[in-house]
Amino acid sequence: MKKTILLFSGDLDKAFAAFIIANGALAMGDEVTMFFTFWGLNALRKPNPPSVAKKIVEKMFGWMMPRGADKLTLSKMHMAGMGTAMMKGVMKQKNVQSLPVLIKLAQENGAQLIACSMSMDVMGLHQEELLEGVEIGGVATFLGEADESNATLFI
Amino acid sequence: MKKTILLFSGDLDKAFAAFIIANGALAMGDEVTMFFTFWGLNALRKPNPPSVAKKIVEKMFGWMMPRGADKLTLSKMHMAGMGTAMMKGVMKQKNVQSLPVLIKLAQENGAQLIACSMSMDVMGLHQEELLEGVEIGGVATFLGEADESNATLFI
Amino acid sequence: MKKTILLFSGDLDKAFAAFIIANGALAMGDEVTMFFTFWGLNALRKPNPPSVAKKIVEKMFGWMMPRGADKLTLSKMHMAGMGTAMMKGVMKQKNVQSLPVLIKLAQENGAQLIACSMSMDVMGLHQEELLEGVEIGGVATFLGEADESNATLFI
Known part of the structure; x- marks a missing residue:
């Protein structure tokens, strides 16, 4: 049975929950479609994207928003980075996979990742700035x- | 097929996502019911409501919460209003409809908008302070x- | 018909919404399963847990996170406690049940409460620190x- 997950949030913990559920569903034989909109798009940004021509306001969005899954921060207890680093450290110690690894696994196991075209347009994100294999849809x-x-699920 | 959307959040971006989904579903021939609770009720407040008799604490809630869809702010990057204004500006430039227009369209296209009676009671909001056509339910x-x-969806 | 509610959030208002929906569904004859992950686990913590052996970082999480349903705070307008106290006061006045009572009622009426094993592991929470009757699952x-x-619902 298919599961559809809309990731609206750009928080590390919520993106993490979304991909844990996605990978769990894939492991159980479900099909999984994930739709990324608004801040959720940040999880799909390449850490080192090719340079693309942008308007000033698009550049501003690009600078202000976290560039990729590894740059996301906790929704709570971020504490200027200390809480996020602590959480990542504990997860590593407990052998919990990192968000970039969970995204890679989801893709490898057949999850369909779709970036919201309207959000990309508003935030000035181009397809070549997003991870390989991500589709675009409305x-x-x-x-x-x-x-x-x-x-x-709306996350 | 019917879609039910519970809007709990009073953030502009989340309310926006809720109404984009609602209008999309209506365009595809779905029925849509939206249920507004807690901070989500603020999206339904009239900008200039008639005056109603209220207790002090109800007045305080009324003052502190945003009065209507046009007063909602972003969940992230609000930055004392600058981020919210920037987002609204970009959306306008990209011909994305504003939240008040999306609400109007949803109502015109048959979405059922229901305000949560318990939340209204707790926050001291009266039916005449909410947009015309909004029903009340539990x-x-x-x-x-x-x-x-x-x-x-819980948004 | 069964309803499944995943409580990710540790905010008082969202936990409250989750349990209002759960108790409503139970009253209508539905089965209800609630799954608690990340910050949502805090709603299940005993106010006075037995002491358990913990590593430093687990103790830190334990100290920094709210200990139990009665310690949760609002996602908005917490205002150093004033907003949360005001909301609780109004709810009491309006005869709305408190979160600890809603949790107790849900349990008594047959809701299945499941704590996420991975989140417990990451946050260093042990079963004996959670309310009686809570199960553990992945x-x-x-x-x-x-x-x-x-x-x-993802809340």
Whole structure:
């Protein structure tokens, strides 16, 4: 059975939860579609994207938002980086996979990753700045996937 | 197929996502029920409501919370208003409809908008302070709608 | 019909919404499974837990996070405690049940409360620190419950 996950949040902990659920579902034989919108797009940004022509305001969004899964921070207890570093450290110690690894695994195991075209347009993000294999779609794509799913989560 | 959206958040970006999904679903021929609770109620407040008799604490909630869809702010990068203004500016430039317009469209296209009675009671909001056409219901109403839907989102 | 609620958030208002929905569903004859992960686990902590052996970093998490449902705070307008106290006061006045009471009622009425084993491990929480009757499970447990439910909410 298909699961559709819409990742709206750009928080490390929420992105982490989304990909833990996605990988769990894939392991259980489910199909998984993930739709990334607003701040959720940041999880898909390449750490070192090719340079693309942008307007000033698009450049500003690009600078202010975290560049990729490894730069996301906790929604709570970030504490100027200390809390986020502590959480990452504990996870590593407990052999919990990092977010970039979870994203890679989800892709390898067949999750469909779709970036919201309207959010990309508003935030000035171009396809070549996002991870390889990410598709682009709109709200109709998301709703079509939800119609085929037995659970749709907004995270 | 029906979609039920519970809007709990009072953030501009989340309310925006909720109404983009709602209008998308309506365009695809779905029925849509939206249930507004807690901070989500603020999206339904009239900008210039009639005056109603309130207790002190109800007045305080009324003053502290944003009065209507046009007053909501971003969950991230609000930056004392600069980020929210920048986002609104970019959206306008990209011909993305504003939140008040999206709400109007949803209502015109048949979305059922239901305000949570318990939240209204706690926050001291009266029906005449909310947009015309908004109904009032409780958690049983929400659950009944969810039972008829093939996707229910908590936003 | 079963409802599955994943509580990720440790905010008072969101935990409150989760348990209002859970108790509403139980009252309507639904089965309810609630899965607690990340900050959501804090709602299940005993106010006065037995002492357990912990590493330094686990103790730190324990100190920094709210100990139990009665210590959670609002996601908005917490205002150094004033907003949270005001909200609790108004709710009491309006005869709305408190979060600890709602949790107790949900348990008494048959809701299955499951704490996420991976989050417990990361945050260093032990079963004896959580409320009596809480079970432990992983993402596969959550997904199995979602497969049996006609609505699954991520809160």
